[in-house]
Amino acid sequence: MGVSFIGAGPGDTGLITVKGKRLIEDADMVIYPGSSINPEILELSDGRKINSWDLSFEEVIACIVDEVGRGRAVVKLHSGDPSLFEGTSLYLHALSERGIRGEIVPGVSSLSAVAASLGTELTEDQALIVIRPAGEPWKDDYRFESGSIEKLSGYGAATASAMAIFIGSRYIREIMDIVTYPPDTEVSVAYHASWDDEEIVTGTVADIADKVEEIGVKRSAIILIKS
Known part of the structure; x- marks a missing residue:
């Protein structure tokens, strides 16, 4: 018995994969990262629910090891896709060392959901740059x-490529102060794309910080700069 690291999608319950839904329904324990997961997705499981938001990495590993050791199915949910800024490889390595x-x-x-909400393509030009601030933002x-x-x-x-x-x-103001896109370059900041409370603010490199700060900065928003 192992553990499944499942991408819960951007928020809309209709956007979770068929396989992900089945594994959640069959799970004995579901570990999820707080409010970034739609509660309706958690309701798919009758198993034990563990909110990992206030748990340390070591505590989450201990929960998984204990449950798997009892022969139970464990799911660790991730917002969007587990391969994008979710620390999945750290968990896989730690569990592999323990034979799991x-x-x-x-x-x-969630980036795909942002593009869908904006009605745009992410790779109209040469490339798409996907990044986050360094450290633990x-x-x-x-x-x-x-x-x-x-x-x-x-x-x-230089290549008219988008940056997500x-x-x-x-840190929208700090970011807009250092990017080298022209001041009139289009910028969108999307909060909870695909959720019922989705909110998208559009502007330019020059004015988006003022617009975002006016409505209140959202922790889980994505910034999309498009040349």
């Missing part, structure tokens, strides 16, 4: 670290 097999079940990325005491955002935005501007920035909406 992990399976990744892909999901519809989900922590409350985080201090902004740009990482490669500035450098890669230069490539994006995850986990960065709280």
Whole structure:
């Protein structure tokens, strides 16, 4: 018996995969990252639910090891797709060291949901740059670290390529100050794309920070810059 790392999709319950839905329904334990998972998806399972938002990495591993050791089916849910900024490889490695097999079940990325809501294509030009701030930007005491955002935005501007920035909406002003796209480049900030409370703010590199701060920055929003 192993553990399934399932992409729960962007939020709309109709966008979870058939395989993901089946595994959730059959799970004895479902571990989920707080409010980033639609509660209706959690209702698919009659098993035990564990909110991992306030748990450490080691505590989550311990939960999985204990449950799998009892011969039970474990699902660890991820918002969107498990392969994008979800730390899945760290869990797979730690569990492998303990003799536990992990399976990744892909999901519809929240970025795909953003594109759908905007009615646009992500790769109209040469490339799509997908990035997040360096460090641990989900922590409350985080201090902004740009990482490669500035450098890669230069490539994006030079090739008219789009840039998607995850986990960065709280730092929208800092990000817009360092990207090298022209000031009039279109920028969208999408919160809860595909959810009932979806909210999308559009503007430019020059004014999007003011617009986002006016309505209140959302932790789970995605920034999409399109030349």
